[in-house]
Amino acid sequence: MPELPEVETVRRRLLTCLPGLIVRDVRVNDPTVCDVAAEDLRGGVVGRRVVGLRRRGKYLVIDLGPTGAAAPAGRPRGTPSPAGPPPAAGPPSSTGRLLVVHLRMTGQLIFRPQAGAPPSRFVIAMEPATELHFSDVRRFGRLWSLDPGDEDAFFAAMGPEPFSAAFDIACLRAAMAGRRAPLKAFLLDQRRIAGVGNIYADEALFRARLNPLRAAGSVGPREARRLHAAILETLQAGIDHEGSSIESFIDPAGARGSFQEILNVYQRTSEPCRVCGTAIERVVVGGRGTHYCPRCQPRRGGIAPTVRRLRPTGPAGKRDARGTPSVM
Ligand SMILES: [Zn+2]
Incomplete structure (x- = not known):
């Protein structure tokens, strides 16, 4: 998407x-x-x-x-x-x-x-x-x-633009405070931050070394700073590479983006982590395929109470389900 x-x-x-x-x-x-x-x-x-x-x-x-x-x-x-x-x-x-x-x-x-x-x-x-x-x-x-x-x-329900002055670390911390939702679901929620979807959420969490299943409210001040920087760096890298052409994305002139060539975790299930070599894992969070390195993104702080069942999926389940998106 x-x-x-x-x-x-x-x-x-x-x-x-x-x-x-x-x-x-x-x-x-x-x-x-x-x-x-x-x-x-x-x-x-x-x-x-x-x-x-x-x-x-x-x-x-x-x-x-x-x-x-x-x-x-x-x-x-x-x-x-x-x-x-x-x-x-x-x-x-x-x-x-x-x-x-x-x-x-x-x-x-x-x-x-x-x-x-x-x-x-x-x-x-x-x-x-x-x-x-x-x-x-x-x-x-x-x-x-x-x-x-x-x-x-x-646009009243939409959260702040990531590159706006309104989206600072304090804003991110306030948005996460008390949230029981897993970090992955938090990042996809357009009411919290505008514009982040499945690809850039997975990549930002890897960059921030945060497990996608952790409750958003469990993130501490230092981790929040890392996450804030990771969101901006990941989105900027996506813009610099003119988007990800994993499936159908092309620009109006028909050109493909190239961010898919430097993905660290997204749709790399079972492939070695580029940092530590551990196999990338995939779980489903809120109906969305979620990719992470279990070693670089340990479950420190536990998992979100809203995550009931974890069903890791192998390469056969590599591509995301294609149902109607629940977030925009
Ligand atoms: Zn790793």
């Missing part, structure tokens, strides 16, 4: 080409991708110019400018004249609009889908001639169109 580094990679790629373009059309081929009718979606965004791209946790936010008299009239300087009819814009609006995308399990925002790929669930057509396709084999991805005034409510 794309996590913070993958969505950030998508954002950075789109940032090189989308700002300044005008939304000409949104074609919804799969109505389940969005909770409003396609016509309402189009009416809200067609004719608006892309003015920015942001990321919140694992969500990509496309900022669109106002329409009508208040909108900037011209095309970006140096761009060719658009072909075809002018965009069918909704009523003039002096406020902007947000398109929010969550890639979930297999979503890809790409300029050119692979030949033979299933139909794109939606396509954003822009001028000058640009099409952004949402390809999503497992169809868990989602699209929202929001008024800027609704953004805070939309």
Whole structure:
């Protein structure tokens, strides 16, 4: 599943080409991708110019400018004249609009889908001639169109951004205090920290030398400092490697990331630990495959009381179950 580094990679790629373009059309081929009718979606965004791209946790936010008299009239300087009819814009609006995308399990925002790929669930057509396709084999991805005034409510339940000043060691310690949930489940909980998923949680815990089954509330001050640093270092490494392309992740230009080449524990069940040589183990925590080195990440401090049964799984169970994700 794309996590913070993958969505950030998508954002950075789109940032090189989308700002300044005008939304000409949104074609919804799969109505389940969005909770409003396609016509309402189009009416809200067609004719608006892309003015920015942001990321919140694992969500990509496309900022669109106002329409009508208040909108900037011209095309970006140096761009060719658009072909075809002018965009069918909704009523003039002096406020902007947000398109929010969550890639979930297999979503890809790409300029050119692979030949033979299933139909794109939606396509954003822009001028000058640009099409952004949402390809999503497992169809868990989602699209929202929001008024800027609704953004805070939309993201109200989400925890702090790891790279924001709000996410300091004190913040992490306060979030962990008293929590009986295992560390792995704690890291996946988007209400605690935004953007961490299965891959980067396993890798951050290895880097912090903390057992994923330990209760979050049992982590001491020194360990919390290590975990805080490990979360940031792991996510930054993921961004530096332009994401993990273990399954389907590619960036909008079709390029694969390379973080999977330096994984320490994730999906390395039974392979030797890169530090101590011990075989990496896999257990299921909160329904998610969890990988760790039993020697580098000892069960100091016991295991979380919420972990009832431990069933180590061998190489046959190497790949994660592919059920509906319980966290976003
Ligand atoms: Zn080890």
